[in-house]
Amino acid sequence: ILNVEQSPQSLHVQEGDSTNFTCSFPSSNFYALHWYRWETAKSPEALFVMTLNGDEKKKGRISATLNTKEGYSYLYIKGSQPEDSATYLCALLSGSARQLTFGSGTQLTVLP
Amino acid sequence: ETGVTQTPRHLVMGMTNKKSLKCEQHLGHNAMYWYKQSAKKPLELMFVYNFKEQTENNSVPSRFSPECPNSSHLFLHLHTLQPEDSALYLCASSQNRDRVDGYTFGSGTRLTVV
Numbered sequence: 001i002l003n004v005e006q007s008p009q010s011l012h013v014q015e016g017d018s019t020n021f022t023c024s025f026p027s028s029n030f031y032a033l034h035w036y037r038w039e040t041a042k043s044p045e046a047l048f049v050m051t052l053n054g055d056e057k058k059k060g061r062i063s064a065t066l067n068t069k070e071g072y073s074y075l076y077i078k079g080s081q082p083e084d085s086a087t088y089l090c091a092l093l094s095g096s097a098r099q100l101t102f103g104s105g106t107q108l109t110v111l112p
Numbered sequence: 113e114t115g116v117t118q119t120p121r122h123l124v125m126g127m128t129n130k131k132s133l134k135c136e137q138h139l140g141h142n143a144m145y146w147y148k149q150s151a152k153k154p155l156e157l158m159f160v161y162n163f164k165e166q167t168e169n170n171s172v173p174s175r176f177s178p179e180c181p182n183s184s185h186l187f188l189h190l191h192t193l194q195p196e197d198s199a200l201y202l203c204a205s206s207q208n209r210d211r212v213d214g215y216t217f218g219s220g221t222r223l224t225v226v
Contacts, residue, residue: 004154032212043114044202046214089155098209099168100145102155 002026004092006103013080014111020076021106023090027071032093034100035064035075039086047075047088080110115139118203118218126226127193133221135186135203141216143209144186146178147202149220155202161186162209193225 005024013019025033032051036044048057053068061078077084087105094101116137125131135144146158160168161180175197177189186203200222204215 034214036214036217041219043116043217043219044204044215045114046216049212049214051212091155093212099157099160099170100215101157102147104152104154 002101004103010107023073025092029095031095034091036089116218124224130191133188137205141205145204150199
């Protein structure tokens with residue numbers, strides 16, 4: 001069973017603040033790392049799929065980095081807005097199982 | 113709408129009932145997945161279908177029975193469920209299971225077993 005850990009479990013930030021959270025995963029048999037945003041009462045939405053060590057991806061104010069050797073990925077949100085409030089999930093696609101294993105998510109609340 | 117449609121959105125069923133959850137996508141994807149999310153737990157993979165063939169069954173009890181009649185449709189047949197099976201059931205699809213593309217999820221079926 002693969003262990004994908006996300007921290008913190010939840011956080012509250014003020015509008016305009018920048019924030020980041022962490023996804024940790026076993027570095028062996030790495031294939032890809034996914035990030036999803038899940039707003040309440042909606043579907044999880046794919047943000048990034050990252051495959052290479054040192055990868056950096058950006059989508060608007062959101063960016064992510066990947067370190068496959070040490071087994072972690074960071075998600076950054078610059079200038080948080082209330083509409084960024086959601087649960088952010090990371091998921092590991094491992095080479096051996098070829099299954100997407102999810103972390104428990106980081107629940108972000110951006111206060112106006 | 114994401115392109116993956118799940119019905120019904122909510123379902124309440126007794127332990128002796130038989131019901132089915134439906135998932136439909138017209139994205140041209142060849143892999144479809146059932147995930148379960150119980151309260152305070154991560155999404156758990158239940159079943160994987162790739163090109164209509166079941167490739168994964170993650171030790172799911174036989175009271176859950178998947179069916180994939182074609183690449184666009186996926187069902188989850190439910191019978192003699194237990195209250196602890198109450199959860200959000202999410203369907204997802206991707207191009208195929210061997211590619212690294214992001215998954216497209218439906219909005220889920222909120223199941224309550226009474």
